[in-house]
Amino acid sequence: MIRDLIKELSSIECVGSPFISLYFNLSINSRGRKNYKHFIKKKSSEIEESLKGDKRAYESFKNDLEKIERYLDFEIGSETLGVAIFACHEEGIFKTLQIPAPFNNQMTVSSFPQLSQLASKMKQGETVAVVVGDTNSVRIFFMVFGKEVEQEFLEREDVDEVRMKRFSSRVSEAGGKGFTYGGYSKKVDAYEESLIKAFVKDVSEHLDRWRRDKRYKHLILMGNENFIILLDKALHQKVKQMLIGSRRIEPFSSDLLILESAEEIYHSFLERSRKEIQKILVEENLSDGLAVVGVEPTIVALTKGQVDALVLSSDLNRQSIRCSKCAFITAAGEPKTCPLCGSDVVRSDLKEAMISSASRMNGDIWVVEATDELKRYGGVGALLRFR
Incomplete structure (x- = not known):
C-alpha cells in the first residue's frame, strides 16, 4: 500500500x-x-x-x-x-x-512530492497474516496498522465424521461383552492423525499461495501449542522466512485480543529489525562487504543503482541538490546543471532526495531512530546489491 x-x-x-x-x-x-x-x-x-x-x-x-x-x-x-x-x-x-x-x-x-513521512510509516503499513487455530479450524487475519483488513476461514470438512467414528468405538468398547475393540480405536486414532496432517498441509498450501499472490509480507502463528508446532514444520521454506513470531493463545479468542497480541508481536519485531539492520550495515561496511555508510558514499551508491536497502535516521536534516530528471544528488557544492544528463537542478531536502532515488530502483527503505554507531556516520547508509 x-x-x-x-x-x-x-x-x-x-x-x-x-x-x-x-x-x-x-x-x-x-x-x-x-x-x-x-x-x-x-x-x-x-x-x-x-x-x-x-x-x-x-x-x-x-x-x-x-x-x-x-x-x-x-x-x-x-x-x-x-x-x-x-x-x-x-x-x-x-x-x-x-x-x-x-x-x-x-x-x-x-518541485517534488515530499515522501519522508510516508517512508516512516512504510514498515508499519506492511500486511501481516495472523494464523489462529487448532487442528480442526483456523482463522487467518490480514492485518495492517494493527487493524484487520481481511479474514479467511479454513476448516476440516471431516471433523464430524471422525467424531462419529470415535463415538462409535467408545460405545463398542463399553458394551463389548468381553471383546476388545482397542484395535478399532487405534485405527480411528491413526485415521484422525492422517486427517490432521492433511489439514495442516492444506493450511500451509493456502499460505504459500497467498504469499505468491503477495497478500502478506509477514506471518504470525497463534493457537494451541500442538497446532503451532505442526504448522511450523509444514510451512514452505519461503513462507517460513516470513514468520516473525508465534504465541500460544486460545483458538477461539476474540478478534480484539488476537489483533492486540499480533500488533505487540509485530511492534517488537520492527524494533529488533531496525536495530539489527543498523548493526549489519556498520559491520558490512567495516569488512568491505555489501554496505556503505555516510552521506557521500550512500549518494554514490544511489547514483550507481547499487542500493538494496536505504537506512536513514529519522532526524536527518540536511539540504542537497538533485537533478530534475535523473538520479543525480549531491550534498556538496552547487552545480548549475546536472553533470550526468545536463538537466536543470533544484534544491531538495537530502532525506527526500534519497528516499525518492531508492524507491525508483525498488530499494527497501528504513527510517530509524539511529544508534550511536550509525550517528557517527551521519545517520545514513545502505545495504548494496553489488559492489
Whole structure:
C-alpha cells in the first residue's frame, strides 16, 4: 500500500507548477478537537502569499486547495487518524492515503512530492497474516496498522465424521461383552492423525499461495501449542522466512485480543529489525562487504543503482541538490546543471532526495531512530546489491 504509493510518487519528475504534499493528524487534541483545518487555513494563507507573483502557480494552488477541502469534508473514513494528499492541478495529479495512524501536520509546496513521512510509516503499513487455530479450524487475519483488513476461514470438512467414528468405538468398547475393540480405536486414532496432517498441509498450501499472490509480507502463528508446532514444520521454506513470531493463545479468542497480541508481536519485531539492520550495515561496511555508510558514499551508491536497502535516521536534516530528471544528488557544492544528463537542478531536502532515488530502483527503505554507531556516520547508509 504505502510502498506502492511511494514508488508511484517517486517516479514523478520535477514539475514547473506547485506540487502540494499534505500530511494531517486527525487525532483528537487535548481540547477534544481535530485541529487540522486550522492548520490548513494558516499554512495555505502563507503559501498563497508567496505565490501571488506567479499567477499560474497561484491559480493551480487554489484549484488544488478547493479539491483538498472537498476531499477532507466528504471522503474521510471513521477510523482514519492520518491523511496524506499529493496534488498538482497543472499535471492532473491527486493522490490520497488514509491510515489508522497519525502523521505529523505538514503542508509543503515544492518541485517534488515530499515522501519522508510516508517512508516512516512504510514498515508499519506492511500486511501481516495472523494464523489462529487448532487442528480442526483456523482463522487467518490480514492485518495492517494493527487493524484487520481481511479474514479467511479454513476448516476440516471431516471433523464430524471422525467424531462419529470415535463415538462409535467408545460405545463398542463399553458394551463389548468381553471383546476388545482397542484395535478399532487405534485405527480411528491413526485415521484422525492422517486427517490432521492433511489439514495442516492444506493450511500451509493456502499460505504459500497467498504469499505468491503477495497478500502478506509477514506471518504470525497463534493457537494451541500442538497446532503451532505442526504448522511450523509444514510451512514452505519461503513462507517460513516470513514468520516473525508465534504465541500460544486460545483458538477461539476474540478478534480484539488476537489483533492486540499480533500488533505487540509485530511492534517488537520492527524494533529488533531496525536495530539489527543498523548493526549489519556498520559491520558490512567495516569488512568491505555489501554496505556503505555516510552521506557521500550512500549518494554514490544511489547514483550507481547499487542500493538494496536505504537506512536513514529519522532526524536527518540536511539540504542537497538533485537533478530534475535523473538520479543525480549531491550534498556538496552547487552545480548549475546536472553533470550526468545536463538537466536543470533544484534544491531538495537530502532525506527526500534519497528516499525518492531508492524507491525508483525498488530499494527497501528504513527510517530509524539511529544508534550511536550509525550517528557517527551521519545517520545514513545502505545495504548494496553489488559492489
